[in-house]
Amino acid sequence: MSKTKRRLSANAPLREPLTRDRIVEAALHVMDQEGLDAVSMRRVARDVGVEAMSLYHHVRDKEDLLDGICARVMCEFRYPDEDRPWIEVARDGAREWRRVLRAHPNVIALWAERQRPMTDLESLMPMEFALRAITGAGMDIRTGVLVFNVIGGYIMGVVMMEVGAMFSAGTSRGGKTLDLGTAPAERPGEASASFLPPDRLPCIVAALPHLAECDPDEQFEFGLDLLLAGIQARVEAPASRSPAQRRPS
Amino acid sequence: MSKTKRRLSANAPLREPLTRDRIVEAALHVMDQEGLDAVSMRRVARDVGVEAMSLYHHVRDKEDLLDGICARVMCEFRYPDEDRPWIEVARDGAREWRRVLRAHPNVIALWAERQRPMTDLESLMPMEFALRAITGAGMDIRTGVLVFNVIGGYIMGVVMMEVGAMFSAGTSRGGKTLDLGTAPAERPGEASASFLPPDRLPCIVAALPHLAECDPDEQFEFGLDLLLAGIQARVEAPASRSPAQRRPS
DNA sequence: AGGGTAGACATACAGCGTAAGCCTGTCAAC
């Protein structure tokens, strides 16, 4: 039997051409569905119906493919209307970035482990937008950079915590339950405290139900309000020159 | 020739016993020096002078080893003196957590990709400390959890951005230079904008020198002040019940 | 018809986590 595959190319270009975009799309899909570790060249190749090595005609190496994922995610950012007071633009920009990050939670891990800036124009546009919105408040560029990094860091960190459910608690709620209180298959000698002894951890035990039911939206808005209000106050009263205190040590 | 190795055990326990602690220590060292990917069972085993499979007598699997690293890092947290106004305790606690994270930047990536809570008592102590400090301000537990997550997320995100130098800029400064503006070995057809065209990215270009020279300490304190001041104001004037606005969409 | 090339496939290698089993030194019970 000769391979029937060959037939395809004999009479028609039935196999649609492989492109970088199709590859990146497939890789992103794998990452979203099965996690960062599942993104391997063979796995992605399989999804686009091709052998692993064929991908290398369109991406330099795996790094390049991951770069592609990052760029692909960044370009999902939808720019809010800028014809409003700066604080509303900034707030909506922050919400939008959170939306994008939550849509592809694993890109945070991707950034974290590669710790490498992105350089292509398209990926820098959201940053340009943010800086424009921030400096629209009337602060100098130096302060604008400070504010940008602070707000950017806040969003990244809070979303990272909420997707990771870093300290999620055990009351089953909406399908996704987690341990912390329900003895997670503990290695005997070790975790003598999976039941969270109230004498050692009174605050955590008291906070447990709230940790479990905490609404991520409300939480995000809470911190965002603190930051934005603080910034606006500082802009309107430019007398106080950044009273940040040096650490004593 | 019989193997000379055998001689060792013939007359003395020269080979000091392998322990979980020694293994975790070695793994942490590898992670700090060579990054998260370098932490493999074989690599760690080599560092403690043993074959890979021997590690499995002391750690259940690689997951367990990584858990060990997390716990090991958490226990570096040095608890600030609590006999002071809550805001100072909170500020020093935040600084301390940042210090720990910066000492082992890769644990952030570790948490990000495993997105799994930690369950052992020792690792929860810093969280207990934080909740105690925060509720010391006199807020209810629910708000305390909000505040905890917001500040915790802020620290994590800002440190993640500063270690990743996510948008680091190119003026060489203190050894560690990065691209963005200095054409990073660009793939020809692609990054037509590595020079940051000022017409497309005016704000970024204007901000570049400040992005490059931004002092991370100052930046961290800036955002931390915003958050803490906002929280204190909200505690002192409990009339306003969290004016967080729902997102319109 | 002949040559070049683009884009696919196939093979191979080193390194990964770990299941399964083996080998040896130590020590308690007899």
Next chain:
DNA sequence: GTTGACAGGCTTACGCTGTATGTCTACCCT
């Protein structure tokens, strides 16, 4: 003493990974 259990190493093996290298086929241009 001898014996037997066992703790704690080592070895082998399997299927996975990224990718260097080479080959094969279909098409385009002359």
